[in-house]
Amino acid sequence: MLKAAIVGVGFMGWIHYLAYQQSQGVKLAAFCSRDPKKRSGDWTGIQGNFGPPGGPIEMQGLTAYETLDEVLADPSIDLVDICLPPHLHAEAACKALAAGKHVLCEKPLALSSTACDEIIAAAQAANRQAMVAHVLPYMGEFQYAYQAAQSGSLGSVQRGYFKRIISPPDWIPDFYNASTVGGPLIDLHVHDAHFIRLLFGMPRRVMCSAELKDGTVKFCQSLMEFEEPGVLVGTSSGVSEQNGRPFCHGMEIQFEKGLLQYELAALTDGVEVMPLMVHKQDATTERPTLPEASEVAGFTAELEDAAASIVSGSVNPRLDVSHARDAIHLCQCLQASAVSGEWVSCR
Structure with a gap:
């Protein structure tokens, strides 16, 4: 089974964590956060405009990293799931792709079409899948x-x-x-x-x-x-x-x-x-x-399609970064x- 790491533990990181608990195609194996409290498994205080509030997570089978570089150095991680603030998406996605990881990035893919083009070019250069999590x-x-x-x-x-x-x-x-x-x-x-x-x-x-x-x-x-x-x-x-x-x-x-x-x-x-x-x-x-x-x-359906896209080598249209760029x-x-x-x- 493919293994994923969440990068960024905020509201969307929490929602993605919950989605991984239902996924059959990809397993959450790691996450990274600068917050030592969150790295300990205490995600209380996270709150958004839907879904349950954050709480303690099950740490068994999970590796907590402090930085993206640590995640990218982990050879067991196949997919980097980017849930960072929007202005950090492009840099993190390009870095992950260059490290040989597949990428699933929360919306918006980036703040400009130019930055989106950089992600698309990085995916082509690395021969890896770059996908976007537009859940609608x-x-x-x-x-x-x-x-x-x-x-x-x-x-x-x-x-x-x-x-x-x-x-x-x-x-x-x-x-x-x-x-x-x-x-x-x-x-x-x-x-x-x-x-x-x-x-x-x-x-x-x-x-x-x-x-x-x-x-x-x-x-x-x-x-x-x-x-x-x-x-x-x-x-x-x-x-x-x-x-x-x-x-x-x-x-x-x-x-x-x-x-x-x-x-x-x-x-x-x-x-x-x-x-x-x-x-x-x-x-x-x-x-x-x-x-x-x-x-x-x-969100779970997105993860299943992301896993299937990686395995097949053909990205589902709903996850296609070219549509997100447009x-x-x-x-x-x-x-x-x-x-x-x-x-x-x-x-």
């Missing part, structure tokens, strides 16, 4: 939409609308810093940009109308045009001031033979969901039954359009 296409309703697009069961995709909005992320003091986090486009909207890239391909051009904060998009409405006439995608994304609804996302995708519709709003006192519906041309509506899944099931480029185009007020070419 592995999650319930979005996985259903992705599989429908792949199978053609509802015909071709024609139009779409995607929404992803959060309340102020005050726990991230540098959220709008383009050199560390990247703001709402790179940190938040990149989920939908990646999903749009998977379903529709790369837009020909984009228009983005936005409220800016320190020169970075805070909230935007965007329109994306594609080469095929009539194929349009709209999005709403960013930060609103309404703390009573910390998070919401949704999608409406027009296929040739049906319309998919779904929306979720996380409230301070619960969650409201409009379940996935497929509206048919004969005026009927289906409500697909989705497999029951835990909050980390999508998503970052798309977000950069939206930022440029928001500043200029004009259509921006994505070519």
Whole structure:
């Protein structure tokens, strides 16, 4: 069985740890953290916007390292799972690849398309797999939409609308810093940009109308045009001031033979969901039954596909770094359009 090491023990490192406990294709064998408390197995205090809070982990069978260099010197490690802050992704990924390790990197792959290109080049030079952990296409309703697009069961995709909005992320003091986090486009909207890239391909051009904060998009409405006439995608994304609804996302995708519709709003006192519906041309509506899944099931599925990609030598499209690179480029185009007020070419 393949052996992996988590690099970076924060919220996403914790979620990946939980996912490894369910994985059948890859075993977590090591992790690294600068924090001696975490290296001792005490991951209490980790908290995110979903999933259980961090706690003590089972150290049996795990090696705790302090640095990435120590991980890379371990010949038993096949896969380096990067869960570091975004501005550290590119350097860590390139270093791991050069050391002969395969890489799975949390989103965003990097903060710029140029940095993404460096990762892609490093993977090609090392003849190793570089993969990205964009979990959205592995999650319930979005996985259903992705599989429908792949199978053609509802015909071709024609139009779409995607929404992803959060309340102020005050726990991230540098959220709008383009050199560390990247703001709402790179940190938040990149989920939908990646999903749009998977379903529709790369837009020909984009228009983005936005409220800016320190020169970075805070909230935007965007329109994306594609080469095929009539194929349009709209999005709403960013930060609103309404703390009573910390998070919401949704999608409406027009296929040739049906319309998919779904929306979720996380409230301070619960969650409201409009379940996935497929509206048919004969005026009927289906409500697909989705497999029951835990909050980390999508992450476990990512790990299984990462292991299969390494074994087969063929990367699953949902993990393909070239698609993740295009998503970052798309977000950069939206930022440029928001500043200029004009259509921006994505070519």
